[in-house]
Amino acid sequence: MTSDLHKPGAALAAGTSADPWATPPADPDGETYYLNMGPQHPSMHGVLRLLLELRGEEIVKCEPIIGYAHRAHEKMAENRNYMMFLPNTSRVDYLSGMIYNIAYCQAVEKMLAIEVPERAEHIRVIVCELNRVSSHLLWFGTFLLDLGGITPFLYSFDDREQILSILDRVTGSRLTYCYGRFGGVTEDVDKKFLDETTAFLARLRGRMAEYHALVTDNVIFRSRCEGVGVIDRETAIEYGVTGPTLRAAGVPYDVRRAEPYGIYDRFEFDIPTASGADNLARYYVRVAEMEQSMRIIEQAIAKIPDGPIMPEKALKRFKPDVGEHYFAVESARGQFGIYIVSDGSDVPFRIKLRTPSFSNLACMPDVLRGTMVADTIAILGSIDIVLPEVDR
Amino acid sequence: MLKTLSDLVPNVFLAMLLAAAAIMAFATVNALFLVWLERKVSARMQRRYGPTVVGPFGMFQTLVDVVKLLSKQLISPKDIDKPLYHLAPIVVFVPVVLGLSLFPIDKSFALVDTNVGLVLVFAFAGMGFIAIFMAGWGSNNKYALLGAMRAVAQNIAYEIPLILAALAVTMIARSMRIADIVEAQGSFPYILVQPIGALIYYISAVAETNRAPFDIPEAESELVAGFHTEYSGMRFALFFLAEYTNMVIVSMVATSLFLGGYKGPLLPGPVWFFGKVYFLIFVMLWLRWTFPRLRFDQLMTFAWKVLIPLALANLLVTATVLKVMS
Numbered sequence: 001m002t003s004d005l006h007k008p009g010a011a012l013a014a015g016t017s018a019d020p021w022a023t024p025p026a027d028p029d030g031e032t033y034y035l036n037m038g039p040q041h042p043s044m045h046g047v048l049r050l051l052l053e054l055r056g057e058e059i060v061k062c063e064p065i066i067g068y069a070h071r072a073h074e075k076m077a078e079n080r081n082y083m084m085f086l087p088n089t090s091r092v093d094y095l096s097g098m099i100y101n102i103a104y105c106q107a108v109e110k111m112l113a114i115e116v117p118e119r120a121e122h123i124r125v126i127v128c129e130l131n132r133v134s135s136h137l138l139w140f141g142t143f144l145l146d147l148g149g150i151t152p153f154l155y156s157f158d159d160r161e162q163i164l165s166i167l168d169r170v171t172g173s174r175l176t177y178c179y180g181r182f183g184g185v186t187e188d189v190d191k192k193f194l195d196e197t198t199a200f201l202a203r204l205r206g207r208m209a210e211y212h213a214l215v216t217d218n219v220i221f222r223s224r225c226e227g228v229g230v231i232d233r234e235t236a237i238e239y240g241v242t243g244p245t246l247r248a249a250g251v252p253y254d255v256r257r258a259e260p261y262g263i264y265d266r267f268e269f270d271i272p273t274a275s276g277a278d279n280l281a282r283y284y285v286r287v288a289e290m291e292q293s294m295r296i297i298e299q300a301i302a303k304i305p306d307g308p309i310m311p312e313k314a315l316k317r318f319k320p321d322v323g324e325h326y327f328a329v330e331s332a333r334g335q336f337g338i339y340i341v342s343d344g345s346d347v348p349f350r351i352k353l354r355t356p357s358f359s360n361l362a363c364m365p366d367v368l369r370g371t372m373v374a375d376t377i378a379i380l381g382s383i384d385i386v387l388p389e390v391d392r
Numbered sequence: 393m394l395k396t397l398s399d400l401v402p403n404v405f406l407a408m409l410l411a412a413a414a415i416m417a418f419a420t421v422n423a424l425f426l427v428w429l430e431r432k433v434s435a436r437m438q439r440r441y442g443p444t445v446v447g448p449f450g451m452f453q454t455l456v457d458v459v460k461l462l463s464k465q466l467i468s469p470k471d472i473d474k475p476l477y478h479l480a481p482i483v484v485f486v487p488v489v490l491g492l493s494l495f496p497i498d499k500s501f502a503l504v505d506t507n508v509g510l511v512l513v514f515a516f517a518g519m520g521f522i523a524i525f526m527a528g529w530g531s532n533n534k535y536a537l538l539g540a541m542r543a544v545a546q547n548i549a550y551e552i553p554l555i556l557a558a559l560a561v562t563m564i565a566r567s568m569r570i571a572d573i574v575e576a577q578g579s580f581p582y583i584l585v586q587p588i589g590a591l592i593y594y595i596s597a598v599a600e601t602n603r604a605p606f607d608i609p610e611a612e613s614e615l616v617a618g619f620h621t622e623y624s625g626m627r628f629a630l631f632f633l634a635e636y637t638n639m640v641i642v643s644m645v646a647t648s649l650f651l652g653g654y655k656g657p658l659l660p661g662p663v664w665f666f667g668k669v670y671f672l673i674f675v676m677l678w679l680r681w682t683f684p685r686l687r688f689d690q691l692m693t694f695a696w697k698v699l700i701p702l703a704l705a706n707l708l709v710t711a712t713v714l715k716v717m718s
Binding site for chain 1: 434437438439440534535538604605607608614615616681682683684685686687688689690
C-alpha cells in the first residue's frame with residue numbers, strides 16, 4: 001500500500017479520489033473519500049502529511065507520510081569528526097536541543113571514558129531540566145492552540161521566553177544550543193544565572209496555579225480530552241512509545257530513573273504517571289513533569305560545587321577504539337538514544353539517532369482509526385511530536 | 393410615536409437610497425471598529441498591546457488592512473462551481489445588511505418598522521447559511537466542504553433554540569413588532585422575566601455567528617479556514633464583514649428582546665441601545681479568547697439534547713403561566 005505512494009506524481013495527486021495512484025480505499029463501497037492533511041496545514045506540527053480516508057468526519061484509515069524535513073543528520077555525522085558533529089545535535093530536536101547536545105557529549109564521554117567535573121555535571125542538569133520545562137511549556141501552548149484556545153498559548157510563551165533568555169545569557173543561543181563539550185561545558189555559569197533561575201522557578205510556580213484555573217478545570221477542555229486518543233499500555237509498548245506518552249499509559253519508565261546517566265541518581269524526584277492513557281492523562285503527566293523538573297533544578301542549584309567546568313586536558317581530535325556504543329537519555333519527548341559505531345578513525349563510521357517522536361508517531365494509524373477529524377489534531381498535539389526529529 | 397425613514401423623507405426613492413447608504417456606512421464602520429476592538433481586547437487578555445502604530449491607539453489599522461484586501465488579487469481555484477463560488481460572498485452579505493434596518497434605536501426612530509420585524513430578522517439570518525454552503529460547495533476544496541457541512545448542521549441545530557427563546561418573549565409581549573416588544577418591557581427588561589430564555593438565546597446566538605467556542609465551521613486548527621478557505625482579497629473581506637455584522641444583529645435582537653432596547657435612565661435612547669449591543673459583543677469577544685473549541689459532535693449533542701429541550705420547557709412554562717394569569 002505504501003509503495004504506491006512513492007510513484008511519480010502520487011504525492012501531488014493522492015488527495016483526489018479520482019487519482020489512480022491513490023492507495024486503495026479501506027472501504028470499497030465508495031462511501032469514503034480522502035483528505036490530505038498537511039504537509040502545509042496551519043496546525044500540523046511541522047511538515048507531517050496525514051493521508052486520511054474519511055467517512056463523513058470519521059477516520060477510516062490514516063497513513064502518516066514523513067520525510068519532508070529530512071536533513072540527513074546521520075549521514076552528515078559520517079563526514080565529519082566527532083567534534084564537528086556537535087552543532088548538529090541540537091538541531092535534531094530544536095525544542096529540547098540542550099538535552100540532545102549534552103546527550104551526544106555524554107555518549108562520546110562514555111565511549112572514551114572521560115571524567116566530567118562535578119560543577120559541569122550540575123550545570124548540565126540545570127540547563128537540561130530548564131530545557132525540558134521550556135519544551136513542555138511550548139507543548140502546553142500549542143496543545144491548547146490545537147484545541148482552539150489561543151490565549152493560554154501566549155501565556156506559556158511568555159514563561160518560555162524567560163527560560164530562553166536565561167539560557168541565552170549563558171550559552172549564546174536561544175534554541176539550538178551548542179553548550180556541551182566532551183568533558184564538560186563551554187562557559188561557566190555565574191551567580192546571576194543561578195539567581196535568575198531561582199526567581200524564574202518561583203514565578204513559574206505562581207503561573208502554574210493560573211494555568212490550572214484557566215485550563216485544567218475548564219469543562220470544554222476536559223470534554224475534548226477525556227477518553228480521546230487512548231494509547232493503551234500494550235499498544236504503547238508494542239510500538240516502542242516512550243516519554244510522557246508511555247507514562248500516561250501507566251508505565252513508570254523514565255531513562256533518568258531506569259538507567260541513570262550523568263548525576264541523576266543523586267536527585268530526588270518522582271516519575272509522574274497516569275492511568276487514563278488519553279489526552280488528559282498526557283496533559284497531567286507533562287504538567288506534573290514540569291513540577292518535578294523544577295524540583296531537580298532547585299536541588300542542583302543548592303548542591304552545585306565550585307571548581308572547573310572542563311577536565312584539565314581538553315580533547316579536541318581523538319581516535320576512539322574500534323567498537324559500538326549506545327547511550328540513552330530522557331528527552332522531553334521520550335527516550336533519545338545515540339548509537340555510535342567507531343572504526344578507529346577520528347570520524348564516526350555511523351551514528352544512529354533513536355528519536356522518540358518517530359516511535360511515538362508510528363502508533364498514529366492505530367490510534368486515529370475511528371476518531372473524528374477534529375480529534376486528529378488534538379491527539380497529535382497531545383503526543384507532542386517534533387517533525388524534524390522524526391525525519392532527522 | 394415611532395417614526396421611520398419613509399415618514400421623515402417624502403420621496404420614496406430618496407428614502408430607500410438614504411437607508412441603503414446609512415446601513416452600508418454603519419455596517420462598514422462597525423466592522424472596522426469591531427475588528428479593531430477584537431484585536432485590542434484579545435491583546436489585552438493575552439498581555440500584548442495589539443495595534444498601536446496607525447492612528448490613535450492603532451484605530452486605523454483595520455482601515456489600512458481593508459486597503460490591503462482591496463488591492464489584493466482575487467484568486468479563483470481550478471474547477472470551481474463558478475456561479476456558486478462568485479455569488480456566495482454577495483449572498484452572505486446582503487441579508488445580513490438588510491437585517492440591520494429593522495431595529496428601533498430610539499423611542500421615536502427606526503429605519504423600517506413592520507409588524508413582523510422579528511420574523512424578518514430570523515429569515516434574513518437564515519439566508520446566511522445558504523451562502524456559506526454555496527461557498528463550501530463551489531470552492532472545490534474538501535476543507536471548505538467539510539466546513540460548509542458543519543455550518544449548515546450547526547446553524548439548523550442552533551436556530552431552533554434561538555427561535556424558541558424568542559418565541560417565549562413574543563408570547564409575553566403579544567407582538568412580533570420589535571418596537572412593541574421593547575415598549576412592552578415597562579420598567580424592567582425581559583431578562584428578569586425570562587432568565588433561562590435569555591441564556592439560551594445568547595448561547596445559540598454565539599453559535600449562530602460561528603464564533604468561538606462554537607467556531608466549528610472555520611475551525612482553524614482543523615479545517616484551515618473552513619468554508620472560506622479558497623477566498624482571498626475582498627471576497628474574503630465580505631465574509632468577514634458579514635460575520636461581524638451578524639454579531640451586531642444577534643446582539644441587537646438580544647438587546648431588544650431581553651435588555652429593554654433603547655430604554656434606560658438619564659442618557660438618550662441610542663446611547664443605551666448601542667451601549668447594550670456593544671456590551672454583548674464584548675462578552676462574545678471575551679468568550680472567544682478564553683475558551684477552547686468544542687468538538688463537532690459535542691456541539692450537536694449540546695444543541696439537541698440540552699438547549700432544545702430546555703427551550704421547549706421554557707416555552708411551555710411561559711405559555712402555562714400566561715394562560716393562568718390571564
